[in-house]
Amino acid sequence: MKNIGIIGLGLIGGSLGLELREKGFRTFGVSQREKTRDRALERGIVDEISEGYSLLNQCDLIFICTPIEAIISTVQDLIPYLKPETIITDVGSVKGKIVPKLSELWSNFIGGHPMAGTTQSGVDSGFIGLFDNAPYVLTPTEQTPQKAIDLMTEIIKLLNSRLYFCSPEEHDQAVAWISHLPVMISGSLIQSCLKEKNLKVLELAKNLASSGFKDTSRVGGGNPELGLMMAKYNSQELLRSLLEYRENLDQIIEDINNENWTNLEQKLKQNQQARPNFL
Ligand code: NAP
Numbered sequence: 001m002k003n004i005g006i007i008g009l010g011l012i013g014g015s016l017g018l019e020l021r022e023k024g025f026r027t028f029g030v031s032q033r034e035k036t037r038d039r040a041l042e043r044g045i046v047d048e049i050s051e052g053y054s055l056l057n058q059c060d061l062i063f064i065c066t067p068i069e070a071i072i073s074t075v076q077d078l079i080p081y082l083k084p085e086t087i088i089t090d091v092g093s094v095k096g097k098i099v100p101k102l103s104e105l106w107s108n109f110i111g112g113h114p115m116a117g118t119t120q121s122g123v124d125s126g127f128i129g130l131f132d133n134a135p136y137v138l139t140p141t142e143q144t145p146q147k148a149i150d151l152m153t154e155i156i157k158l159l160n161s162r163l164y165f166c167s168p169e170e171h172d173q174a175v176a177w178i179s180h181l182p183v184m185i186s187g188s189l190i191q192s193c194l195k196e197k198n199l200k201v202l203e204l205a206k207n208l209a210s211s212g213f214k215d216t217s218r219v220g221g222g223n224p225e226l227g228l229m230m231a232k233y234n235s236q237e238l239l240r241s242l243l244e245y246r247e248n249l250d251q252i253i254e255d256i257n258n259e260n261w262t263n264l265e266q267k268l269k270q271n272q273q274a275r276p277n278f279l
Helices: 012-023 033-044 053-058 068-081 099-105 148-159 170-195 199-210 211-217 225-235 235-257 261-278
Strands: 001-006 026-030 047-048 061-062 085-092 110-115 135-138 163-165
Touching: 001 053, 012 026, 026 053, 033 047, 047 053, 047 068, 047 199, 053 068, 061 068, 061 135, 061 170, 068 099, 068 225, 085 148, 099 110, 110 148, 110 170, 148 163, 170 199, 170 211, 170 225, 170 235, 225 235, 235 261
Parallel strands: 001 026, 001 061, 026 047, 061 085, 085 110, 135 163
Antiparallel strands: 110 135
C-alpha cells in the first residue's frame, strides 16, 4: 500500500484524495488554512493533515494540486522534508513552464494533467467520479525515471481515466485548442450577452436560457483564477488559437453579410462531421 500526499485540497486535490482513499491508499494533506484542514478531514479526503510539510516525509507519491502560480514555489518549500525516492507529480493545466523547472528541482518528478473539471473550486468541491473515463495526460521527459511513469500509470488506471503521453510542449499546444481557447470563447459569449442594452431583452434572455446556453457558457463561467493562469502561462499557444478563431469568426460574419449560405452550410456540415472526433 502506498502513502499519497496531496497539497492543494480543492476540486482536483480533493477529488484525488476521496478517490484514492476509497481505493485503499493512505492520504496525507497539507494546508495552511485551519478551515480547509478541518473540512478535508470531515469529508474524508485525507487520513491525516497538517499545516507543515513534514507529515509528507512518509509519502511515496505527492500530488501538487495548488493553483498553477504556486506549483513551483510549493515544490521548492517541500523538498527539504522529502525522502529522495518520493515521486512528485503536478496536475497543473499548463506543462511547458512547469515541467522543466520541476524536473530540475526534483529528479523523481513527472508532470501530469487530468482533463476533468467543473465550475466549482475549494475544499468542498471535490467528488468521487471526477476522473472517471476522463483523459489524464502524462508529460515525461527523457530524464523522467521509469518508476515514476509506472506508478502514475498504475494510479491513472485505478482512477479509471484514459492515459495519454506527450511532451510538455505538445500538451500546451493541444490544450490551447480544446481547453484554453474554449474558456476564452465561452467567457466572451457571456460578456457579449451582458452588452445587451435593452434591459427587458436581457432579462428575457436570462429567463429563456436553457441547455444550449448551459453547455456553451459552462467553461467561461468557471473559476476565474484558472482562466487567468491559462492565459498567463500558455499565452503563446492561446494567442495562436485565438487568432485562428477570430479569422473563422470573421469568415462567418462575411458569409452572413454576403448571404453566402452555401459557404456557411458547408462549414456547419463540416463541424457536425468533425465534432465526434474530439469527443
Ligand atoms: P481549487 O479548487 O481552487 O483548489 C486549489 C487549492 O489549492 C485550494 O483549495 C487552496 O486550498 C490551495 N491553494 C491556493 N493557493 C495556494 C497556495 N498559494 N499555496 C498552496 N496551496 C494553495 O483549484 P483546482 O481547480 O483544484 O485546481 C488546482 C490545480 O489543478 C491547478 O493547477 C489547475 O491548473 C489544475 N487543474 C484544474 C482543473 C479544473 O478544471 N479545475 C482541471 C485540471 C487541472 P487552501 O484552502 O488550502 O488554501
